Amino acid sequence: xxxxxxxxxxxxxxxxxxxxxxxxxxxxxxxxxxxxxxxxxxxxxxxxxxxxxxxxxxxxxxxxxxxxxxxxxxxxxxxxxxxxxxxxxxxxxxxxxxxxxxxxxxxxxxxxxxxxxxxxxxxxxxxxxxxxxxxxxxxxxxxxxxxxxxxxxxxxxxxxxxxxxxxxxxxxxxxxxxxxxxxxxxxxxxxxxxxxxxxxxxxxxxxxxxxxxxxxxxxxxxxxxxxxxxxxxxxxxxxxxxxxxxxxxxxxxxxxxxxxxxxxxxxxxxxxxxxxxxxxxxxxxxxxxxxxxxxxxxxxxxxxxxxxxxxxxxxxxxxxxxxxxxxxxxxxxxxxxxxxxxxxxxxxxxxxxxxxxxxxxxxxx
Ligand code: SAH
Ligand code: SF4
Numbered sequence: 416x417x418x419x420x421x422x423x424x425x426x427x428x429x430x431x432x433x434x435x436x437x438x439x440x441x442x443x444x445x446x447x448x449x450x451x452x453x454x455x456x457x458x459x460x461x462x463x464x465x466x467x468x469x470x471x472x473x474x475x476x477x478x479x480x481x482x483x484x485x486x487x488x489x490x491x492x493x494x495x496x497x498x499x500x501x502x503x504x505x506x507x508x509x510x511x512x513x514x515x516x517x518x519x520x521x522x523x524x525x526x527x528x529x530x531x532x533x534x535x536x537x538x539x540x541x542x543x544x545x546x547x548x549x550x551x552x553x554x555x556x557x558x559x560x561x562x563x564x565x566x567x568x569x570x571x572x573x574x575x576x577x578x579x580x581x582x583x584x585x586x587x588x589x590x591x592x593x594x595x596x597x598x599x600x601x602x603x604x605x606x607x608x609x610x611x612x613x614x615x616x617x618x619x620x621x622x623x624x625x626x627x628x629x630x631x632x633x634x635x636x637x638x639x640x641x642x643x644x645x646x647x648x649x650x651x652x653x654x655x656x657x658x659x660x661x662x663x664x665x666x667x668x669x670x671x672x673x674x675x676x677x678x679x680x681x682x683x684x685x686x687x688x689x690x691x692x693x694x695x696x697x698x699x700x701x702x703x704x705x706x707x708x709x710x711x712x713x714x715x716x717x718x719x720x721x722x723x724x725x726x727x728x729x730x731x732x733x734x735x736x737x738x739x740x741x742x743x744x745x746x747x748x749x750x751x752x753x754x755x756x757x758x759x760x761x762x763x764x765x766x767x768x769x770x771x772x773x774x775x776x777x778x779x780x
Contacts, residue, residue, distance in 0.1 A: 492749045525540040528584050546591050560573055615634075680711055694735035
């Protein structure tokens with residue numbers, strides 16, 4: 416059976432070259448063809464000897480996930496639904512801004528962590544994505560964006576930043592995510608700087624420590640509440656790794672991080688976590704942790720049971736944080752017309768945990 420070279424980071428690719436009797440430096444050439452040039456056809460890799468190209472064609476493929484649909488929103492946001500087999504699909508979103516283009520990548524089909532306000536979490540969990548399926552999202556986006564006609568000079572139309580904020584909890588799929596991160600950073604592949612690659616986690620403390628050792632990229636942590644009682648409800652993994660342990664892990668992470676702050680994400684849920692009192696409590700809780708805040712107005716989805724905080728509540732909340740000296744931004748909702756915002760990524764998840772069915776039989780909140 417052929418191996419998929421998109422599954423290999425630089426080291427595994429060097430191992431593969433050795434296995435087929437080639438010098439390890441061939442791996443560098445291959446990386447460049449596959450990731451920099453987006454080439455999937457060995458026959459087109461013109462500086463490789465014909466013999467090697469034939470050998471590769473016999474032993475390997477470059478096989479990204481297939482695109483099921485591709486939408487561009489009025490604001491330039493572009494969203495792809497990629498097939499990952501067995502009726503499952505994952506979503507990838509490109510968000511253009513004036514000086515940067517951010518790709519939001521998925522790491523799992525569904526998510527087992529079941530945060531109460533998250534559409535992906537509501538759908539249950541199917542499986543982890545493989546390396547090819549994770550890096551394949553960047554591979555596709557680069558290719559597709561390069562082929563766009565140049566009709567929008569105002570905003571960036573290339574991927575300059577990656578955020579692991581799509582479907583799934585990246586640190587629950589640790590090895591595959593780290594291999595994909597290695598490729599994002601590799602100069603022969605995508606060559607992004609550590610500061611421009613962000614992993615977002617709901618707070619898997621032991622995996623945060625492992626990431627610090629293995630591949631310290633920028634870190635965003637989904638905090639969403641100023642105390643354990645509330646966070647236990649919103650982010651159930653808090654029952655295992657409560658806020659105090661989470662913040663200690665953040666402080667350890669900063670010792671190796673490419674940036675000198677953690678970004679805390681905070682979803683603004685009307686009447687749940689958005690009062691001035693919550694903001695004051697939050698200021699106290701994070702007082703020892705160098706951080707910035709990103710407030711995310713809740714993005715609704717059917718039967719979520721939550722409402723977005725009012726613009727006034729969001730700005731009152733922001734003012735309390737800012738007055739305490741915490742840099743705070745409010746995330747703009749992008750791609751509204753194509754459901755491409757945070758937490759709305761639904762893809763197509765065949766839930767193996769049958770959570771959705773269980774939910775139906777639960778009493779309404
Ligand atoms: N699993 C990771 C990364 C994916 S979610 C994590 O939880 O951090 C990316 C961000 O979107 C997280 O901060 C998440 O809490 C937030 N989010 C989830 N559902 C949302 C919704 N409906 N509206 C706004 N933000 C949401
Ligand atoms: Fe999973 Fe993140 Fe959604 Fe929570 S917010 S269910 S961790 S994807």
